[in-house]
Amino acid sequence: MMTLRLRIIIAAILLLGLMYVIHKIKKGSLELRYAIVWLLLPIVIFLIVVIPGALTGLSNLLGIYNVMNMVFFLGFIFVILVLFSLTLAVSKLDDRVRKLTQKEALKDKEKN
């Protein structure tokens, strides 16, 4: 089981994180397109942690005995997903930069 103290700590951390993400989006340094997952996740975890019984119910459903293990498991899956989406984004960027560079170089050549 999760103690009340732990619930409060986790909830506070999540709230702070959420505020930070929103702050970054407001400032324009985080593109909303990539931020959606970062916005939804704290909300989902927040709900799971705050609603009593939700975590235990979910653990039972997945067949995980320890509630904390479930938190780690979900967190781990989430991190993997985010990392993969980042790799995708980097690959796409890489491709775009390459095309742009080549186009620019060839255009530059034409001018001379």
Added chain:
Amino acid sequence: MKKLIIIPAYNESENIKNTVENIKTNAPDFDYVVINDCSTDNTLDILKENNYNYVSLPINLGIGGAVQTGYKYAMEHDYDVAVQVDGDGQHDPVFLNYMAEYLKEHELDMVIGSRFIDKKGFQSSFTRRMGIVYFTILIRILTGKKITDPTSGLRMAGKNVIALFADSYPVDYPEPETAVTAINNGMKIEEIPVIMKERQGGVSSITMKKSVYYMVKVTLAIIIERLRGRR
């Protein structure tokens, strides 16, 4: 027939002049374009000073991106064949005319210059040859085609392959992978015997540490290329 030589150059100030002059003398029918891959030495100055034909990339793209720029150039200027000649002087331009004629005569889409048909000239080290044999076998299994020198950088592309490579080309270590890409897309490929020299300056891009990456990356690339099918 319009023929182009693509010379990718990254920090080749020692060799680039020799390479270009050698091409001008020994392959006068060919136009050439040097792709300066944002060299940090004075390669660009040498290109300017000598009034060579070059395209200069504003950021370093690595060998794949540089060579692909050459294929894009070939496509823009409507060349019939394009061939990559490295700036390190390993490839002898005297073979180029023969390759172009061979390509035209046999109506091929790509001709690869192989060191291992006549087994003359620089034959590479034993360990590298082991790697090359491995790729030959892998490509044979996956495509049914025997390429004796899949890592050869001396490859002449016809119009179809120029278009194919201009559209997509691997970022690094492109040789074995692009051979499979071409075969996969129904291109007609053949090898002809050539003699290569030992590099005349600079160092190989494939060091001992990188060779593991090379083997793994190229193996995966070939398999994925095969899975991908026709573009």
